[in-house]
Amino acid sequence: MTRPLTIALDAMGGDIGPDVVVPAALATLASRSDLTLILVGRADVIEAKLEALGAKGRAGIVVHHAADVVGMDESPASALRSKKDSSMRVAINLVKNGAADACVSAGNTGALMATARFVLKTLPGIDRPAICTAIPTVRGHTHMLDLGANADCKPEHLLQFAVMGSELARAVDGVERPRVGLLNIGAEDIKGNELVKEAGALLAAAGELNYIGYIEGDGVYLEPADVVVTDGFVGNVALKTSEGVAKLVRHFMTQEFKRNVFTRLVALVAMPVLRGFARRIDPRRYNGASLLGLSGIVIKSHGGADELAFGNAIRIAMLEVEKAVPQRIKATLSALHAERQAQ
Numbered sequence: 187m188t189r190p191l192t193i194a195l196d197a198m199g200g201d202i203g204p205d206v207v208v209p210a211a212l213a214t215l216a217s218r219s220d221l222t223l224i225l226v227g228r229a230d231v232i233e234a235k236l237e238a239l240g241a242k243g244r245a246g247i248v249v250h251h252a253a254d255v256v257g258m259d260e261s262p263a264s265a266l267r268s269k270k271d272s273s274m275r276v277a278i279n280l281v282k283n284g285a286a287d288a289c290v291s292a293g294n295t296g297a298l299m300a301t302a303r304f305v306l307k308t309l310p311g312i313d314r315p316a317i318c319t320a321i322p323t324v325r326g327h328t329h330m331l332d333l334g335a336n337a338d339c340k341p342e343h344l345l346q347f348a349v350m351g352s353e354l355a356r357a358v359d360g361v362e363r364p365r366v367g368l369l370n371i372g373a374e375d376i377k378g379n380e381l382v383k384e385a386g387a388l389l390a391a392a393g394e395l396n397y398i399g400y401i402e403g404d405g406v407y408l409e410p411a412d413v414v415v416t417d418g419f420v421g422n423v424a425l426k427t428s429e430g431v432a433k434l435v436r437h438f439m440t441q442e443f444k445r446n447v448f449t450r451l452v453a454l455v456a457m458p459v460l461r462g463f464a465r466r467i468d469p470r471r472y473n474g475a476s477l478l479g480l481s482g483i484v485i486k487s488h489g490g491a492d493e494l495a496f497g498n499a500i501r502i503a504m505l506e507v508e509k510a511v512p513q514r515i516k517a518t519l520s521a522l523h524a525e526r527q528a529q
Contacts, residue, residue: 190221191220191507192286193288194226194280194285194288196291198227200489201258201489202490203227211247214500223248224248224286225250226250226252226280228251228252228273229249250280254271254273256272256273259294278306278482281306292491295334298477299477303315306481309480310516311516311522312519314336315478316331317334317478318350319333321406321428328413329355330415330421330425332417337419338417342388344381344388344415344417346479348397349392350478351415354478354515355413358502358511365411366397366413366415369401369424370401392522394518394521401414406424472498473488474495474501480512483503486499
């Protein structure tokens with residue numbers, strides 16, 4: 187039997203705010219009776235949305251007022267300094283003081299990371315938190331990090347990312363020995379810059395990791411790796427490029443099927459296959475990036491997420507709470523530190 191969970195939702199964050207967060211919260215509650223969702227933001231706006239949806243006073247919903255909103259283009263420094271009563275900050279504070287088990291926000295990524303790091307602090311042995319998300323592969327999915335939090339990294343940071351990603355995969359996917367690959371420009375030992383080579387040596391020496399070596403860009407989707415590690419600059423470029431390619435493929439397929447009467451007929455016949463394809467690469471199914479390395483659980487939703495996508499981010503938060511992901515990372519880092527001290 188699962189224990190009751192409480193998740194704080196930044197109801198004002200993202201491009202759409204309460205118009206997505208509130209319906210997503212209600213849809214999630216419909217399938218989980220032991221869940222409490224705290225909607226953080228301007229109480230009058232949230233309550234008006236609940237009333238419009240016929241859900242005012244709904245069990246499992248708590249409205250927590252916060253007067254300010256962090257803008258999507260606001261600098262992290264400004265958010266930290268001047269938005270102490272923002273829906274984002276208050277939601278993270280609820281995790282800090284134990285009123286919530288996790289926080290989900292579709293708000294400004296930089297501000298969310300900076301605020302979460304300031305309020306929650308990093309786990310012992312973690313220098314920098316990393317952004318990690320699941321991406322589809324031919325065998326299911328892989329967890330990739332860092333995706334933009336740390337543009338400049340040291341080899342030790344990549345080792346920490348590998349530990350965090352490995353423990354996440356172990357917890358949420360049930361993989362006993364997650365295979366960890368290091369993103370590089372080639373699979374051979376002589377390839378790569380000094381950062382990658384030094385990081386590769388550290389990962390290979392870490393007995394707590396199941397390190398399988400270098401992985402090239404195409405191998406992210408084809409190789410049998412459960413975790414792909416890279417610095418935030420390369421990771422973000424790779425992720426955004428992948429999203430662009432997916433959109434390009436859909437665009438070209440739509441164009442071809444609309445070319446003439448014959449191709450339109452073919453499209454009708456192929457519709458079940460096309461729907462299945464669209465479902466498998468639907469980014470909404472993978473929405474919800476983990477800010478790993480913090481002492482609490484914070485999930486970043488895409489700013490333009492719809493109800494389905496934001497609901498998936500809530501689901502990821504619930505799963506990480508149930509699987510005690512931060513505690514797992516902390517224990518593995520402690521074991522790794524002891525191992526390295528003994529060498």
